[in-house]
Amino acid sequence: MNKSILMGLALIPPLLLGGLALAQSSNVTSLRGAEVDEPVILDNIPRTVEGRMQRNYRQQPPLIPHSVEQYQIDTRTNQCLSCHDWTKAGERNAPTLSMTHYLDRDGVELDHIAGTRYFCNQCHVPQADAPPLVENVFEPSSSN
Numbered sequence: 454m455n456k457s458i459l460m461g462l463a464l465i466p467p468l469l470l471g472g473l474a475l476a477q478s479s480n481v482t483s484l485r486g487a488e489v490d491e492p493v494i495l496d497n498i499p500r501t502v503e504g505r506m507q508r509n510y511r512q513q514p515p516l517i518p519h520s521v522e523q524y525q526i527d528t529r530t531n532q533c534l535s536c537h538d539w540t541k542a543g544e545r546n547a548p549t550l551s552m553t554h555y556l557d558r559d560g561v562e563l564d565h566i567a568g569t570r571y572f573c574n575q576c577h578v579p580q581a582d583a584p585p586l587v588e589n590v591f592e593p594s595s596s597n
């Protein structure tokens with residue numbers, strides 16, 4: 454090995470030590486603003502509201518009284534139907550889709566869900582017990 458390479462190698466440890474010292478002296482602040490061993494109290498996390506909810510007007514699509522996180526809906530599969538379709542609802546103890554969900558756009562009665570009612574979450578949504586983001590002043594008309 455020639456001399457200049459040896460000199461170079463000898464420089465590595467002091468350089469490494471220098472870097473380490475620098476890293477330790479810089480002030481590291483944690484992202485959550487607390488020490489690692491300190492418990493951090495979280496704000497309340499909103500939960501899905503369970504249990505049937507009152508409709509606000511007669512024609513309202515009923516709100517979903519359960520979590521929908523796991524239920525996939527795409528062009529090949531619709532997991533809502535595995536409980537709510539008329540062929541399954543009895544054994545799953547779930548409310549059956551009303552007959553309007555089996556009428557096509559010409560009013561023809563079908564044996565399977567109508568295409569216009571396939572994507573359930575176009576109309577049905579779950580609720581969270583979170584404070585409302587905007588004020589809601591909706592009032593149902595008494596005559597509808």
Ligand code: HEC
Pocket residue numbers: 503504505506514515516517518519521524532533534535536537545546547548573574577
């Ligand atoms: C594992 C079975 C199951 C699946 C899957 C399921 N549900 Fe339900 N659903 C139920 C049951 C049981 C009830 C009744 C709950 C109750 O009475 O509290 C219900 C209630 C509802 C209601 C309320 C009906 C009413 O008259 O108040 C709606 C709307 C609804 N589900 C929509 C959906 C949608 C949309 C999906 C898919 C994203 C879905 N459900 C998936 C079992 C299921």
Ligand code: HEC
Pocket residue numbers: 512513514515531533534537548549550551552553554566569570571572573574575576577
């Ligand atoms: C275009 C809007 C729309 C779509 C899409 C839709 N629904 Fe509905 N759904 C309604 C409305 C409106 C009602 C209440 C009036 C009625 O029964 O037709 C209702 C009623 C229901 C009920 C209560 C039935 C009863 O007799 O109490 C269930 C359960 C339900 N829907 C589940 C579903 C599921 C599951 C899907 C997807 C496969 C779905 N809906 C798709 C609008 C929709």
